[in-house]
Amino acid sequence: MPSKRKQHLVETALKLFYQEGFHSTGIDKILAESGVAKMTLYKHFPSKDDLIRAVLEERHRQFRDWFVEEVEKRADTPLRKLEAIFEVLEAWIRSDDFRGCMFINAAAEFSPKDEAISQVAADHKAQMCEYFSGLADEAGFQEPETLGYQLSLLVEGAIVMGHVCGDREAAKKAGDTALLLLRSGKGNTALST
Numbered sequence: 613m614p615s616k617r618k619q620h621l622v623e624t625a626l627k628l629f630y631q632e633g634f635h636s637t638g639i640d641k642i643l644a645e646s647g648v649a650k651m652t653l654y655k656h657f658p659s660k661d662d663l664i665r666a667v668l669e670e671r672h673r674q675f676r677d678w679f680v681e682e683v684e685k686r687a688d689t690p691l692r693k694l695e696a697i698f699e700v701l702e703a704w705i706r707s708d709d710f711r712g713c714m715f716i717n718a719a720a721e722f723s724p725k726d727e728a729i730s731q732v733a734a735d736h737k738a739q740m741c742e743y744f745s746g747l748a749d750e751a752g753f754q755e756p757e758t759l760g761y762q763l764s765l766l767v768e769g770a771i772v773m774g775h776v777c778g779d780r781e782a783a784k785k786a787g788d789t790a791l792l793l794l795r796s797g798k799g800n801t802a803l804s805t
Contacts, residue, residue, distance in 0.1 A: 618656045621646050626667045630714050634664055634721045661729060664718070668732040671714050676739065690750035694763065694794055697744065698787025701767060705774035705783050712775030716768070740764065759793065766790050 624646035628637045639660055643650055657663040679700055686696040704710060711717075715733040722729045744767075745760025753759050770786035773779045 617648055617652055621648055621653060621656065622666050622670050625663055626671055629667055630711050634718060665728055665732055668718060672736045680743065690747050693747050694751060695791065697763060698783050698790055701770055702783035706780050713771045716771065762793060763790055
């Protein structure tokens with residue numbers, strides 16, 4: 613279990629990185645905002661990249677837990693949960709603190725040579741896709757991995773359009789497209805019987 617100071621550093625850095633970006637946020641700002649000494653920071657995180665990885669891992673845990681909980685609140689069947697993905701996404705994109713996806717932002721700011729950071733971002737996307745595929749499998753689709761990936765494409769596109777273009781309707785539009793996929797019944801034994 614992480615120390616309270618370490619967790620406080622991660623939470624403070626998460627907030628600042630999400631609001632201002634990774635490169636734009638200096639260590640001094642994180643220290644000033646957190647009230648933690650530089651020696652304490654470097655005891656837990658030998659480099660800024662180590663802190664960024666810890667922040668992304670924490671964001672993954674928080675975001676995934678929140679997302680799954682919100683989907684579960686809205687739906688009680690796997691098929692309905694697949695539809696609810698876009699309702700949750702819409703609520704997030706419409707929220708006042710929406711600044712895009714921290715993992716997409718990290719991938720944009722760091723080149724592939726920053727392999728450890730890029731890998732955390734890629735792992736997050738893969739795990740969200742696995743969640744969608746798992747729901748598709750529970751809903752009876754014969755190619756759940758394919759559907760999960762297709763839904764991921766719609767989710768990611770909505771996030772980017774919501775953030776980059778300011779389209780607050782992006783998730784709704786992506787959800788409408790997802791409904792066409794889901795209701796076509798392609799590969800879904802429950803829908804095709």
